[in-house]
Amino acid sequence: MGDFNAKVGTDKVDDIDIVGKHGLGIRNERGEKLIEWCQTNNIIVGNTWLQQPPRRKWTWKSPGDETRNQIDYMMISKRYRNALLLAKPYPSADCYSDHVPVVGKFKLKLKKNSKPSANIKFDLAILKTNQTIREKYQISVQNKFEALGDAEEAPLSISIMKEEVETAIKNMKHGKATGPDNISVELIEALEDFGMGKVT
Secondary structure, three states: OOOOOOOOOOOOHHHOOOEOOOOOOOOOHHHHHHHHHHHHHOEEEHHHHOOOOHHHOOOEEOOOOOOEEOOOOOEEEHHHHHHEEEEEEOOOOOOOOOEOOEEEEEOOOOOOOOOOOOOOOOOOHHHHHOHHHHHHHHHHHHHHHHHHHHOOOOOOOOOOOHHHHHHHHHHHHOOOOOOOOOOOHHHHHHHHHHHHHHHO
16 A cells, blocks of 8 residues: 555554554554544554564564564455454565565455346236226237238248259259268259259
8 A cells, every 4th residue: 555654553542443452552643644544434454453462563673673663554444344364464574675564364255146036027917907007008019019010021931943943053063973962963953843843
């Protein structure tokens, strides 16, 4: 999130829901600003909610190891406060920095995404009881059928001419061997009118 150099310390009466009892050090002015920001955005300082010995709380040490402070935090939404199982620094990690990495462990239970029901149930009993709705329904259905009747009827079957079939088959074959359909040119010629009548 950034290097605020904010020390939040332990909880006070006005921020009991933001900072826990297990902070380190005394709060400074930047810590007050960080807590105000957390209150505005419904965020908690996770490190301060989990108990650890003081030697495991510090996240920064000064050059020469004269001072140690807790200024790096794991901040999470209040909604997930109980999901935070672990938030602790690892001073033994060699990161070539005066800051220490803070590692967190969460256990989230995600809510199953429920899909809306696709089955729409219609109240057909209202058609029997309400006269105006019944009339509107009848008019609507009648209009739909009239619109269908006005449309031109497409021909149900397209007549295929015998000559078209013969030309197409001969163009495909060119006197070659049988194809995947296993029909040879000789077979087509042998069928003559009888076979073409079946195809057309």
